[in-house]
Structures are given as structure tokens and as C-alpha cells.
Amino acid sequence: MPLHPETLALHADNELDVTNDVAPPLHPSSTFRFPSDPDQLVPLRLRSAEDKSHVYSRLSNPNTTRFEAVLTSLLKAPSLTYTSGLSALLGILVCLKPRQISIAKGYPGCHGTIALVSGLNGMKKIPLDCATEDLGAGDVVFLETPVNPTGVALNIQEYAEKAHSRGAILVVDATFGPPGLQDPFKHGADIVLHSGTKYLGGHSDMLCGVVATNNQEWFAQLKKERFFLGGVMGSLEGWLGVRSMRTLHLRVLRQSESATKIVQWLNSALQLHDTNGVSTKAESQIIKAALSSVTHASLQTADLEQGWLQAQMPNGFGPVFSICMKSRNMANKLPSKLKLFAHCTSLGGVESMIEWRTMTDPDADPTLLRVSIGVENWEDLKSDILQAFEAVLEDEKVAQ
Ligand SMILES: *Cc1c(COP(=O)(O)O)cnc(C)c1O
Numbered sequence: 001m002p003l004h005p006e007t008l009a010l011h012a013d014n015e016l017d018v019t020n021d022v023a024p025p026l027h028p029s030s031t032f033r034f035p036s037d038p039d040q041l042v043p044l045r046l047r048s049a050e051d052k053s054h055v056y057s058r059l060s061n062p063n064t065t066r067f068e069a070v071l072t073s074l075l076k077a078p079s080l081t082y083t084s085g086l087s088a089l090l091g092i093l094v095c096l097k098p099r100q101i102s103i104a105k106g107y108p109g110c111h112g113t114i115a116l117v118s119g120l121n122g123m124k125k126i127p128l129d130c131a132t133e134d135l136g137a138g139d140v141v142f143l144e145t146p147v148n149p150t151g152v153a154l155n156i157q158e159y160a161e162k163a164h165s166r167g168a169i170l171v172v173d174a175t176f177g178p179p180g181l182q183d184p185f186k187h188g189a190d191i192v193l194h195s196g197t198k199y200l201g202g203h204s205d206m207l208c209g210v211v212a213t214n215n216q217e218w219f220a221q222l223k224k225e226r227f228f229l230g231g232v233m234g235s236l237e238g239w240l241g242v243r244s245m246r247t248l249h250l251r252v253l254r255q256s257e258s259a260t261k262i263v264q265w266l267n268s269a270l271q272l273h274d275t276n277g278v279s280t281k282a283e284s285q286i287i288k289a290a291l292s293s294v295t296h297a298s299l300q301t302a303d304l305e306q307g308w309l310q311a312q313m314p315n316g317f318g319p320v321f322s323i324c325m326k327s328r329n330m331a332n333k334l335p336s337k338l339k340l341f342a343h344c345t346s347l348g349g350v351e352s353m354i355e356w357r358t359m360t361d362p363d364a365d366p367t368l369l370r371v372s373i374g375v376e377n378w379e380d381l382k383s384d385i386l387q388a389f390e391a392v393l394e395d396e397k398v399a400q
Pocket of ligand 1: 084085086087107109110144148173175176195196197198207208209
């Protein structure tokens with residue numbers, strides 16, 4: 001019987017355990033002794049792929065290797081780690097050298113990395129929704145889903161079919177939909193990218209990027225090139241990563257469930273004629289006075305009716321959503337009124353976070369706040385949001 005993902009998260013690295021420690025030890029060594037038997041000295045260039053002994057930590061080290069073993073079982077494809085999500089994207093672009101990359105707005109940092117590569121080799125950026133004929137063999141279709149900052153989901157299979165019909169490669173940035181919530185390979189992704197800094201790390205204490213692919217040729221090349229790019233994670237991050245994987249399913253499923261409950265609560269208040277809304281009348285009045293809109297995959301009713309969204313995210317939607325306040329001023333003030341949400345950039349931690357998005361994204365709507373739900377009790381988060389809405393409304397009254 002194959003083990004379930006939440007069991008693999010604890011045991012996929014068992015065979016790499018060389019000690020009898022229950023908690024994995026941390027190995028900070030940057031270099032490792034060659035065998036003491038002279039007959040066993042095989043130069044690096046002649047090593048077989050099966051030889052997994054560690055030589056130098058830019059190539060591999062015990063902690064990141066254990067982390068990668070767990071990632072490989074949960075992402076369902078051989079997985080490599082990098083210093084950050086952006087260095088993982090750089091690894092992909094160096095490996096594939098596409099002539100064009102088809103991409104939507106999404107996470108702004110990726111566009112910075114793309115600009116660097118374009119400056120080096122002239123790679124052209126074209127819109128995600130370009131005409132199918134505009135794509136050529138070897139081009140990359142880069143699909144981020146769910147999308148930053150709205151939490152809206154896009155149809156992976158649709159983009160896989162579009163890319164593959166032209167010989168292009170579908171790379172899915174699945175940062176907002178970690179394992180447990182979606183498996184992009186099942187819907188046609190060729191390569192999956194994660195900023196492991198977010199849900200995989202999950203504790204706001206490590207930077208990490210992950211690339212997974214079932215294409216053996218690309219995987220071997222990515223690994224070889226990572227050695228020269230030098231963007232390998234440190235041992236401490238590898239160790240933190242394994243610690244994080246143990247609870248990935250618990251965290252992510254709870255965060256998804258709580259986020260969806262909060263989104264439904266806010267949305268039912270905004271729906272004027274909703275007779276069985278989850279907001280009470282009094283709550284509804286406060287929410288309606290402060291909030292102009294909320295976006296999240298759970299509100300994509302047309303896509304849910306079509307069925308693909310449920311098939312792509314069968315266990316729940318991403319734990320990130322966005323809200324737009326009635327004014328820029330209210331959006332500016334809301335984070336300071338919240339007691340249980342950290343006002344910061346990033347997402348995916350066990351602690352709930354909110355970001356007035358204009359702080360880090362120059363193109364963001366100045367009324368927009370991105371919300372990342374943590375593992376706190378959802379009703380406590382709901383009460384906190386409600387009192388914060390009341391507080392910003394009170395400030396508006398005083399100002400008038
Ligand atoms: C954060 C993020 C990245 C970049 O990851 P880093 O680990 O910060 O380099 C890429 N894509 C998405 C969707 C992200 O949220």
C-alpha cells in the first residue's frame with residue numbers, strides 16, 4: 001500500500017537517517033571526507049549517479065538532501081532546492097533558455113528575474129493570454145496559480161493544452177497552492193516551482209526555492225547547473241525545511257479552511273440579498289461600510305460550476321485572499337488596528353499576516369490589502385477583523 005502524503009511528510013527521508021536520533025541532526029559541514037580506503041577514491045567526474053555520498057555542500061549536504069527527499073515524495077516529482085524562489089526561477093530559465101516567456105502580472109519579483117535573463121540573452125516577455133500561434137517550440141508558459149495577490153485560481157489544464165499544442169513548456173508557480181491543495185503535474189504541468197519561503201517553510205524563518213520535474217534530462221541539467229549558479233540552500237535551511245514538512249498538511253489544510261470561512265463571512269455581508277449569509281445583520285453593516293470587495297478562488301462561482309476548479313483544488317482553496325477597502329485611507333490604517341495579524345510582506349506562515357500591498361508592489365490598487373491566514377482559531381481572526389473595521393470607521397467619523 002502506498003503511504004499517504006501526510007505520512008510521507010514524516011517518513012520519506014527515513015532511509016537517509018544515518019543516526020538513531022528521532023529529530024534530524026543539523027550538519028553544518030561545508031565539506032566531507034573522501035573514503036579512507038585509497039581503492040575507493042573515485043574522482044568526482046567519474047562518479048556514478050547512484051553514488052549519493054556528500055563531497056562539498058554546494059553539490060549536496062545531508063540536511064537539504066533529506067528535505068529534497070520529502071519534497072520529491074510530496075510534489076510527486078524529483079525536486080531540487082535553491083536559496084530562494086527567485087533563484088529557483090533563475091535555475092529554470094538558465095536550463096530551458098526559452099526564446100519567449102508567456103506570463104501574467106502576478107508576483108512582481110519574478111518579472112525582475114525575467115528582466116535580468118532578458119538582458120543577458122534577449123528572451124522576450126509576452127502576455128499569458130497571447131494567441132496560441134504566438135507560442136513556439138521551447139517557449140515557456142509561466143502560470144502562477146492561485147494568483148498573487150487576489151488568491152484567484154487559473155485553469156492549469158487549459159494552459160497545459162495551449163502550451164503543448166505549440167511544443168512550449170508549462171511551468172507552474174504553485175507557491176499559493178502547496179501540496180495538499182493542488183498537484184499541478186496531474187493537470188499537465190512540466191515543471192513546478194515553489195517559493196518554499198511561504199507554505200513549505202511555513203514559519204517565516206527561512207528562504208527557499210523548489211523546482212520539481214519528471215523530465216529526467218532537465219532534472220539532471222538543473223542539478224548540474226545549480227552547482228555552478230551556486231544558489232544552494234544552507235544546511236540550517238535544509239534542517240528547518242524538514243522540520244516544516246512534518247506539519248505541512250496540518251497547517252495548509254487548516255489555513256485553507258479558515259481562509260475560506262473568513263472569505264465566505266465577508267462576502268455574505270457584501271451580498272445585499274443573501275438571506276442565509278454567515279454574517280449577522282449588525283456585522284454586515286460594519287463590513288459593508290468598510291469593505292468594497294473580496295477576491296478568492298472560493299468565490300469563482302462560474303468556474304466551480306464548470307467543475308475544473310474543484311478538480312484542481314479538491315481539498316480546499318489557497319489560504320491567501322485580497323480585500324479592497326472603501327478608501328485608500330482605510331486601507332492605510334487597517335493593519336495598525338489589527339491585533340492578530342502581522343503587517344508585513346510575504347505569506348504562508350503559521351501566523352496570520354496582512355499587507356497593504358502598495359508597500360511593496362508599485363502597481364497595486366492603493367485600497368488593496370493581501371491577507372494570509374495562519375493557524376490561529378478562525379473565529380478569533382474574524383473578531384479581530386471586525387473590531388479593526390469598526391476602528392477605521394470610527395477614525396473616519398472623527399475626521400469628518
Ligand atoms: C515569494 C514568491 C516568489 C519568490 O520567492 P522568494 O522565495 O521570495 O525568492 C515567487 N513566486 C511567488 C508566487 C511568490 O509568492
